Amino acid sequence: xxNIAVLGYGTVGSGVVEVINTNHDTVNSNAGVEINIKYxxxxxxxxxxxxxxxxxxxxxxxxxxxxxxxxxxxxxxxxPAFTFVSKALSKGKSVCSSNKELVANKGxxxxxxxxxxxxxxxxxxxxxxxxxxxxxxxxSLTADDIMEISGILNGTTxxxxxxxxxxxxxxxxxxxxxxxxGYAERNPEADIEGxxxxxxIAILSSIAYGKTLNYEDIYTExxxxxxxxxxxxxxxxxxxxxxxxxxxxxxxxxxxxxxxxMVGRDNPLxxxxxxxxxxxxxxxxxxxxxxYGSGAGKLPTASAVVGDVVEAAKNIGKxxxxxxxxxxxxxxxxxxxxxxxxxxAKGAGEAKKAEINKLFGQVEFVNAGKDLETxxxxxxxxxxxxxxSYERLxxxxxxxxxxx
Amino acid sequence: xxNIAVLGYGTVGSGVVEVINTNHDTVNSNAGVEINIKYxxxxxxxxxxxxxxxxxxxxxxxxxxxxxxxxxxxxxxxxPAFTFVSKALSKGKSVCSSNKELVANKGxxxxxxxxxxxxxxxxxxxxxxxxxxxxxxxxSLTADDIMEISGILNGTTxxxxxxxxxxxxxxxxxxxxxxxxGYAERNPEADIEGxxxxxxIAILSSIAYGKTLNYEDIYTExxxxxxxxxxxxxxxxxxxxxxxxxxxxxxxxxxxxxxxxMVGRDNPLxxxxxxxxxxxxxxxxxxxxxxYGSGAGKLPTASAVVGDVVEAAKNIGKxxxxxxxxxxxxxxxxxxxxxxxxxxAKGAGEAKKAEINKLFGQVEFVNAGKDLETxxxxxxxxxxxxxxSYERLxxxxxxxxxxx
Numbered sequence: 001x002x003n004i005a006v007l008g009y010g011t012v013g014s015g016v017v018e019v020i021n022t023n024h025d026t027v028n029s030n031a032g033v034e035i036n037i038k039y040x041x042x043x044x045x046x047x048x049x050x051x052x053x054x055x056x057x058x059x060x061x062x063x064x065x066x067x068x069x070x071x072x073x074x075x076x077x078x079x080p081a082f083t084f085v086s087k088a089l090s091k092g093k094s095v096c097s098s099n100k101e102l103v104a105n106k107g108x109x110x111x112x113x114x115x116x117x118x119x120x121x122x123x124x125x126x127x128x129x130x131x132x133x134x135x136x137x138x139x140s141l142t143a144d145d146i147m148e149i150s151g152i153l154n155g156t157t158x159x160x161x162x163x164x165x166x167x168x169x170x171x172x173x174x175x176x177x178x179x180x181x182g183y184a185e186r187n188p189e190a191d192i193e194g195x196x197x198x199x200x201i202a203i204l205s206s207i208a209y210g211k212t213l214n215y216e217d218i219y220t221e222x223x224x225x226x227x228x229x230x231x232x233x234x235x236x237x238x239x240x241x242x243x244x245x246x247x248x249x250x251x252x253x254x255x256x257x258x259x260x261x262m263v264g265r266d267n268p269l270x271x272x273x274x275x276x277x278x279x280x281x282x283x284x285x286x287x288x289x290x291x292y293g294s295g296a297g298k299l300p301t302a303s304a305v306v307g308d309v310v311e312a313a314k315n316i317g318k319x320x321x322x323x324x325x326x327x328x329x330x331x332x333x334x335x336x337x338x339x340x341x342x343x344x345a346k347g348a349g350e351a352k353k354a355e356i357n358k359l360f361g362q363v364e365f366v367n368a369g370k371d372l373e374t375x376x377x378x379x380x381x382x383x384x385x386x387x388x389s390y391e392r393l394x395x396x397x398x399x400x401x402x403x404x
Numbered sequence: 405x406x407n408i409a410v411l412g413y414g415t416v417g418s419g420v421v422e423v424i425n426t427n428h429d430t431v432n433s434n435a436g437v438e439i440n441i442k443y444x445x446x447x448x449x450x451x452x453x454x455x456x457x458x459x460x461x462x463x464x465x466x467x468x469x470x471x472x473x474x475x476x477x478x479x480x481x482x483x484p485a486f487t488f489v490s491k492a493l494s495k496g497k498s499v500c501s502s503n504k505e506l507v508a509n510k511g512x513x514x515x516x517x518x519x520x521x522x523x524x525x526x527x528x529x530x531x532x533x534x535x536x537x538x539x540x541x542x543x544s545l546t547a548d549d550i551m552e553i554s555g556i557l558n559g560t561t562x563x564x565x566x567x568x569x570x571x572x573x574x575x576x577x578x579x580x581x582x583x584x585x586g587y588a589e590r591n592p593e594a595d596i597e598g599x600x601x602x603x604x605i606a607i608l609s610s611i612a613y614g615k616t617l618n619y620e621d622i623y624t625e626x627x628x629x630x631x632x633x634x635x636x637x638x639x640x641x642x643x644x645x646x647x648x649x650x651x652x653x654x655x656x657x658x659x660x661x662x663x664x665x666m667v668g669r670d671n672p673l674x675x676x677x678x679x680x681x682x683x684x685x686x687x688x689x690x691x692x693x694x695x696y697g698s699g700a701g702k703l704p705t706a707s708a709v710v711g712d713v714v715e716a717a718k719n720i721g722k723x724x725x726x727x728x729x730x731x732x733x734x735x736x737x738x739x740x741x742x743x744x745x746x747x748x749a750k751g752a753g754e755a756k757k758a759e760i761n762k763l764f765g766q767v768e769f770v771n772a773g774k775d776l777e778t779x780x781x782x783x784x785x786x787x788x789x790x791x792x793s794y795e796r797l798x799x800x801x802x803x804x805x806x807x808x
Contacts, residue, residue, distance in 0.1 A: 019547050019689050029614070030546035032725055124544070130690040132544035139543065140528065140536035142434035143423050143710030210433070268696055271675035276692075285423050285707040286534040286697065288680075292672055293693035303689040306547030314725060321436055321718060 002031065002313045005039035005062040007084055008075035009051060012098050012125070013040065015302030016072055017051060020309075027306060031313040038068060063087055070312045072305060073097040082106050089113040089121060094316070096308035098125035098301055104199040104215045107206060107324065115319050122308035122320075127200040128153060128277050130300030131293040135311070137207045137281075138322050144283030146208035150246040150403070153200040155275035155295040156184045156191040157223050157243040161260075162273045165231050165240065171224065183275055183296075193222035194243060194258040201245035204279070205256060207322065211329040213247065213256060219334055221259035225398060229368075233342065233375050234262050234400075236368040240270050244403060253332035261403040262342055268292075269403075335384030340402040342366075344375045346395035359389040377402060406435065406717045409443035409466040411488055412479035413455060416502050416529070417444065419706030420476055421455060424713075431710060435717040442472060467491055474716045476709060477501040486510050493517040493525060498720070500712035502529035502705055508603040508619045511610060511728065519723050526712035526724075531604040532557060532681050534704030535697040539715070541611045541685075542726050548687030550612035554650040554807070557604040559679035559699040560588045560595040561627050561647040565664075566677045569635050569644065575628065587679055587700075597626035598647060598662040605649035608683070609660060611726065615733040617651065617660060623738055625663035629802060633772075637746065637779050638666050638804075640772040644674050648807060657736035665807040666746055672696075673807075739788030744806040746770075748779045750799035763793040781806060 006013050020027055020035055028034050039062050040051045049055075059080075062068055071088040073095055075081050081102045085095045090113055097103065102110075103123045114121040124134045128151070137146075152158050159181075160174040169177070175192065178184035190196045202215035223243050234241045239262035247256035263270045268290040272278035277295025282288055294300035311320065343360075345352070352374045356363060363376040378386060390399055410417050424431055424439055432438050443466050444455045453459075463484075466472055475492040477499055479485050485506045489499045494517055501507065506514075507530045518525040528538045532555070541550075556562050563585075564578040573581070579596065582588035594600045606619035627647050638645045643666035651660035667674045672694040676682035681699025686692055698704035715724065747764075749756070756778045760767060767780040782790060794803055 023547060023549055023689065026549050027547055030725070030727060130687075131693060132540045135544045136536045136540055139715060140539045140711050141707075142714040143427060143431055143707045145427055145430050268675065271672065283534075283707060285427065285703045285710075287701070287704050289535060289695075289697035291693075291695060294691045297691070299689045300691050303545075303547045303687060306689075307544050310546040311543060321434070323434060 001034045001036050002069045002316065003036050003038040003067050004070040004072055004309060005041060005068050006037060006072045006074065007041045008073070009040050009042040009044070009046065010074070011298045012074040012301050012305065015298040016074060016305050019299065019302045019306045027310060031310045033313055035309060035313060059084055063091060068093060069316055070094045070096065070309055072309060073099055073102070074305060075099070077101060078105055085110060086113055089117055089119050092117045092119050094120040094122070094312035096305050096312055097121070097123045098305050099123070100126040100196070100199045100203060104202050107203065108212050108326065111322060111324060118317050118319055120312050120315055120320055122312060124308050125301045125304035127203050128279055128291065128293070129295040129297060130303045131277060131279065131291050131295065132304070132307070133204065133279050133291050134207060136291065137204070141281065141283055141286060144286050146281060147284055148246070148248040148282040149201065149204050149208050149279065150244050150269065151197070151201060151204065151279040152242055152269055152272045152277050153197040153245050153279070153295065154191050154243060155277060156188065158272065158277070159183050159275045161223060161226065161241055161243065164226070164228055165235070168228060170228055171226060192224055194220045197243060197245040198258045201247055201256060201258060205247040206329065207324045209254065209329055210323050210325045211327040212324070213329040217331050219257045219259070223260050226260055229370060230398060230400060232368045233344070233366055236366055237262065237377065239264055239402070241400065242269060242272070244269065250337070253336065254329065255334070255337045256331055259401060261401045263403045267403060335382060335387065337383050338380055339383060339404055340380055341378045341386050342375070342400045342402055343378065343390065343393070344373055344397040345393055346373050346397060348372055348374050355394065359393055373397065405438045405440050406473045406720065407440050407442040407471050408474040408476055408713060409445060409472050410441060410476045410478065411445045412477070413444050413446040413448070413450065414478070415702045416478040416705050416709065419702040420478060420709050423703065423706045423710045431714060435714040437717055439713060439717060463488055467495060472497060473720055474498045474500060474713055476713060477503055477506070478709060479503070481505055482509055489514060490517055493521055493523050496521045496523050498524040498526070498716035500709055500716055501525070501527045502709050504530040504600070504603045504607060508606050511607065512616050512730065515726060515728060522721050522723055524716050524719060524724055526716055528712050529705045529708035531607050532683055532695065532697070533699040533701060534707045535681060535683065535695050535699065536708070536711070537608065537683050537695050538611060540695065541608070545685065545687055545690060548690050550685060551688055552650070552652040552686040553605065553608050553612050553683065554648050554673065555601070555605060555608065555683040556646055556673055556676045556681050557601040557649050557683070557699065558595050558647060559681060560592065562676065562681070563587050563679045565627060565630065565645055565647065568630070568632055569639070572632060574632055575630060596628055598624045601647060601649040602662045605651055605660060605662060609651040610733065611728045613658065613733055614727050614729045615731040616728070617733040621735050623661045623663070627664050630664055633774060634802060634804065636772045637748070637770055640770055641666065641781065643668055643806070645804065646673060648673065654741070657740065658733065659738070659741045660735055663805060665805045667807045671807060739786060739791065741787050742784050743787060743808055744784055745782045745790050746779070746804045746806055747782065747794065747797070748777055748801040749797055750777050750801060752776055752778050759798065763797055777801065
């Protein structure tokens with residue numbers, strides 16, 4: 001029997017209990033051992049709830065119980081999660097966490113404590129909810145140099161952009177609906193400003209490239225500025241607008257960014273709609289692959305956490321190798337990255353087109369039936385050159401990166 | 405250092421050598437040990453080829469070399485592959501195979517020999533080429549009862565159906581193009597009759613449900629009968645026609661089949677086009693997930709094989725647990741499965757519609773501008789009831805399952 005303790009009895013924590021109870025035969029058979037929930041830690045009481053009898057308020061009782069092999073951290077936030085997790089690992093207990101904040105900030109440190117104590121720090125649920133992506137990167141795509149990871153990693157913003165496109169809703173209405181459906185928090189800033197996706201691509205990139213990518217180094221732009229006009233242009237061009245979190249190698253350079261991008265049909269992310277997430281991976285041998293599924297939600301997220309518990313139970317006393325090694329991943333200077341860009345500016349007619357051609361060289365003009373404005377797509381150029389020209393463009397409205 | 409021997413220097417075998425040589429730093433770092441190709445076995449000689457020095461024609465020299473830890477079997481076919489693989493496993497050497505014929509026919513037997521000798525029999529590349537699906541099923545989706553696996557598992561037929569839909573080519577022309585592009589064999593029967601997809605879904609189902617699904621038990625129908633008229637109707641209905649290999653639980657029943665299906669936009673397989681493969685998995689907790697990528701090709705397939713080599717190298721002397729257990733998976737009687745069906749018949753007008761309504765009850769008639777025929781979609785009914793009515797329908801042309 002393997003005893004586990006669940007820290008936090010919120011949405012994901014109660015999901016973990018539900019998954020283990022509902023699927024106990026499958027979970028135990030896959031683990032090769034019985035998984036027993038010995039403790040649930042929460043500050044609150046849950047009178048009448050089945051976990052009432054195993055509920056504790058004091059972490060020390062879990063930490064000092066040597067029969068607890070695995071700690072499930074689903075509290076979220078940096079503290080006290082970090083203190084709890086590092087103490088558990090130091091005692092040789094494995095930890096399974098869904099906490100992207102914790103992993104993005106303290107991943108390498110916690111992985112090291114795990115290694116030093118023959119334990120495991122696993123965090124499949126921190127990126128892409130229920131989608132298996134972290135274990136596949138660590139254990140399946142091991143023959144490849146990863147050239148790119150690009151993900152639709154935030155379900156709320158993908159729901160908003162999908163509804164703006166399919167229903168013609170504006171951003172405010174789509175956000176309101178997302179909140180009514182329970183997808184978006186009352187304070188949705190972390191989602192719509194791209195901060196959530198940014199932490200997730202930092203984690204995935206650190207695994208893929210083997211060194212820590214600091215999320216604060218990643219250029220991040222949200223979707224608040226996207227309008228239905230932008231979406232009309234995207235459709236005209238055969239693109240969808242998605243919030244893409246991306247990191248990419250180009251020769252010796254590595255670039256990373258989070259921003260709205262126009263994505264074409266030749267990229268499988270084009271087809272990732274509503275609250276679903278998708279993670280595109282390009283390997284130098286594998287070519288293109290994508291992992292698709294529910295990026296959030298109580299049971300999908302809990303499914304990933306319990307998958308980690310099974311893996312930890314199969315590897316008691318033995319650290320599973322991970323790609324995320326020591327050192328810091330240095331991103332290349334942002335402006336040197338090449339791409340194509342979609343631009344809108346006020347003003348129409350030949351004079352406007354002449355101004356644009358003078359600034360950007362040859363471009364593809366796009367007509368989506370909007371009066372008194374001109375829109376176009378540039379040829380391939382460095383971001384630095386593009387931004388310099390865009391800066392000088394009169395009456396500019398907006399610009400959006402075209403996903404290559 | 406871990407020594408490996410590659411059996412077969414054909415497309416995949418030379419790909420394996422190329423992946424290990426090109427990505428040696430990454431491969432060795434992920435394996436935590438240097439992977440050394442000590443032998444390549446082939447009946448042919450390759451004068452001037454870099455493998456010339458390590459080429460052997462006699463398997464016994466590999467088998468009897470105790471320094472060989474891992475054997476890569478990429479010869480294909482049942483014999484001598486089965487003899488070679490079982491002998492290697494019996495000696496405690498792990499085997500990584502891309503051979504779906506071998507796995508579908510001898511999987512449980514070889515897994516048992518591996519277990520009995522503390523070795524591993526790994527076969528990620530046998531299904532879905534480079535797409536990680538077997539290890540995710542064994543090591544990631546372990547918290548779920550798998551309710552369904554449905555895959556587009558054959559790139560050749562998917563290319564043909566995509567071109568018939570996008571370019572309006574008929575089956576013969578699309579097949580010819582597939583052969584010209586090197587996707588289809590000169591004898592394409594295994595692909596277009598669905599035999600290839602059938603073996604792959606048998607393997608995936610055996611892992612997902614934990615018992616051996618004999619591929620001979622799976623109802624299998626190919627795509628030769630699909631016409632551009634069928635595709636016109638599918639488009640009219642908002643569907644795409646795909647060769648889907650599927651197994652599904654419904655209560656205590658398990659059904660499996662391989663046949664052309666009409667797939668809607670709400671299923672991510674809808675978007676899997678050209679030679680790409682996609683594998684849809686539904687878990688009772690996870691919900692819907694999909695794994696997408698290159699289902700064939702030298703380097704993607706070799707990437708999966710080398711990923712297995714890395715995993716085997718990390719687990720020398722220790723058998724990695726798999727879900728595929730003892731026993732035979734009994735499928736439920738085919739006719740009891742429920743679904744909706746698309747049907748075309750010659751004849752038009754009210755009398756024809758009356759005949760159809762009398763046989764099938766309420767249906768949705770479909771008009772795709774074809775003269776002198778009537779097409780419709782049934783309500784949900786058992787396959788047995790459907791087949792009984794279809795049998796009695798006058799001047800029937802064809803019927804296609806609608807993917808639920």
